[in-house]
Structure formats: C-alpha cells, structure tokens
Amino acid sequence: MAIITNHMPTEELQALDAAHHMHPFSNGDELSAKGARVITRAKGVTLTDSEGVELLDAMAGLWCVNIGYGRDELADVAARQMRELPYYNTFFQTTHVPVIALSQRLAELAPGDLNHVFYAGSGSEANDTNIRMVRTYWAEKGKPTKSIIISRKNAYHGSSVGSGSLGGMTPMHAQGGLPIPDIHHINQPNWWAEGGDMSPEEFGLARARELEEAINELGEDRVAAFIAEPIQGAGGVIVPPETYWPEIQRICDKYEILLIADEVICGFGRTGNWFGSQTLNIRPHIMTIAKGLSSGYAPIGGSIVCDEVAEVINACEFNHGYTYSGHPVAAAVALENLRILDEEKIVEKGAAETAPYLKEKWEALTDHPLVGEAKIVGFMGSIALTPDKAARAKFASDPGTVGYICRERCFANKLVMRHVGDRMIISPPLVISKSEIDTLIDRAHQSLDECYARIKDEGLLKAAS
C-alpha cells in the first residue's frame, strides 16, 4: 500500500513541499523561506501538526468542517461506496443511487421550491454552472440580451475564471484577464469600513439601492441575475445592516431578476439555520453549495435550483457538466454528513446552545482596546482591529499589516484565526463545545494583547489620516 507517513522530519517535509508543491493564495518564495506548517491529524476542533503541536481550528479548515474532524462514519461510507461503485458519471442519461439519494435529501432540506440539484466538484465550479445556467435560462425564454450578472465588490465566489469574475476581489481581477464580459459589481454593505456618517440602517438601504440603480442604468432587458453571499465570508465576515436584504429582495422581485444566494459558507448550519437564506429571510432562485455539504471530507459542490428555472433548463439540452458532477463517493459522504448534522441535531443545538454562548463571548472582545466592532451570526464572526474605535479609524500602515501580526500571534498561541486585511475572522466547526469556546476566546484575547503590545512598540498604533 502506498502510505504517506508522517515520520519524515518536519524540515525534510518542508523542503520537499517548497521544491514541488505550489500553494494557492500564497507568496511561494516567502512561504518556502519560512516553511509551511505541516498538519498531520485532526479530531473534533483540534489540529495536530508534525511537531505534535495541537491547534484549535477556529476556521473549520476553510469554513467547511461543520461536523468537526475525525468522524469514522464518513470514512466507512466512503470505503463502502468505493468498493460498490467508485465512479460512474451522470452524463448521457445515466445515474446512480448515491446521487439520487443526496438530491432528494437536499430538495427536502432546501427552502421553498428549490427542488433540483446540478452537481459540481467545488463551489467555484458550481458558480461557473450558475453563470451559464441563468444566461441559458433567459435565452431559452426568448430574452438572450439578459446576460449581465450583478455582483458585489469584495465578494468571494471562487477562483476559476468565471467564479473569480463574479467575485469582487481586486487582487484576483488583476491576474489572468478577469473579469469575463457582462459581470457588473456594486458596492458591499460594509458599514464599519464604508458607512461614513450614515447610520447602519441608512447605509444598508443605500447600498441595496445601488442594485436598483445598476439595473436602471444597465437596462432591465440586460440583467440576468444578482448573486451574493447572504453574509460575506472571505471578504471579512461582513454582516449586512438589517435593512439591506429586505430591500435587495424587493428589488429582485420588482425587476424579475434571478437571485443567486451563494451559500457555500452560510449553508449547512453555519448561520444557525440550514441555510443562510433562512436566517436572512431571502428567497433565492438558485443556491450555490459546497464546503459544509460534505464537511470537507470529500470535494463536492452544486447548485440547488428552483422549479421554474429547472423546468426551463431541463427542457433544453444544457451543454454543461463535469466529469465528477455527482461523484458517487462524494455524494455518499455528503449524505452521511447530512445524516449526522440532522440526527445529532447539530444545527439546532448549535443555534440554541453554543452559538448564543459564543456570541456573548465574542462580542465582549470589543472591550479590548484594539477591537472596534465585533460581529457574529451563528458560527461566523469577525472583529475589526482599529487604532481608534470612536472614529472607526483604519491603521496608517498598509491594510493587513496589523491583521497579519495578530494572526501570527494566534498561531503562536495555538489558535487558527484568519485575517482579512485588518479584520480577524472565525468560522469554527459547529460542534465546538462551550469549554472549547472558552479556550478560543482566551487565546484570542492573549493574541490581541500581544499584538497590541507589539504594534505599540513598533509605532504601528497610528490611524490613517
């Protein structure tokens, strides 16, 4: 058997990694000089690295390990499925049992008439599907000019050419010729950073009305869809003001444009309900899913599609699909993950018991001198680091300088917390216990203290003028 052992010394593993492995979203040379951290095992919310250090993973990997690490049931289901039918495709009028069972279950869980699933291997692929699906929908309805998809600056919808174009990340658009044509970006509802003198409520309305302005400017006959994460994740866990989503929903209804909710992070319990659309009270025509769908144990994503859109797409030949659309092993793993989330009441219990506990502790971090706002919905939270809370000031240093220092202090204190610019974010497994939450908060506090001392020392505790 080809077993990859963990017994090689860490430096040798790091040298091989530096020589042959190209990392996503990393400066390769900087990383090689430092040496990548080698993660060897995980259980519950705890990662173990090659040196035996145990880290509390407050990010659930990349927002995905909702049921926590180390669930044997998923491994058993995968092994069984590999023996029975490791692979067959779903092209050309064939199907298999795991994909049928998963589709039925997703139709049951998804709100409203979201009853049909088109599979992909990831969230990026699923959003690429969505681009082609909504444009095809309007073309089939005799409105081929409706091809523009409106999205938002600082949104994240994936890293492929299509999904990266939907996303609103400037550094991504700067590389490789993005965005593709007919994608339009409006501003994000990030009150802390961009709200100026407006109240959060006024600002939420103003930012939502940018959608209406964009539709009027571009022409209703040109706009196919609006896509958004119910709560922006990779953009820094930006919780929109309460006025934002009702106004977006009103505008989508009024102009009959399709609403795509990118639920890749918000889905499968992260916001306290099965889907973020339920928490935010929105009615999408399509939901993008991935990440928590399999809790990251197998790569799988997809689009859950409403009756009306599915009917139109099913009536034509949609020339689209991936070799691994509805992969049987990934589908079986996802189904088992959903069973565990459901039967162990992880979503309900998390929402009723641990999420309120986490919220109270997380929001109390605003007592720290470095912390401006603290936002959290369910199990996704963020804090804004600031040199001056009252002014909601940014640091004079390059964005991300202080955030990076804080992140390094977190690692040193055995906590995986990510930074987006100078915002710190968490998205722990939904199974995190109250005592693990205490540990998370203690380590976060300690790291904030150390970060504060260090930036004071280095003269970085200065507001941008």
Ligand SMILES: *Cc1c(COP(=O)(O)O)cnc(C)c1O
């Ligand atoms: C991660 C993410 C994606 C992309 O999913 P991949 O599986 O990495 O391709 C899309 N949308 C959102 C909201 C995400 O967080």
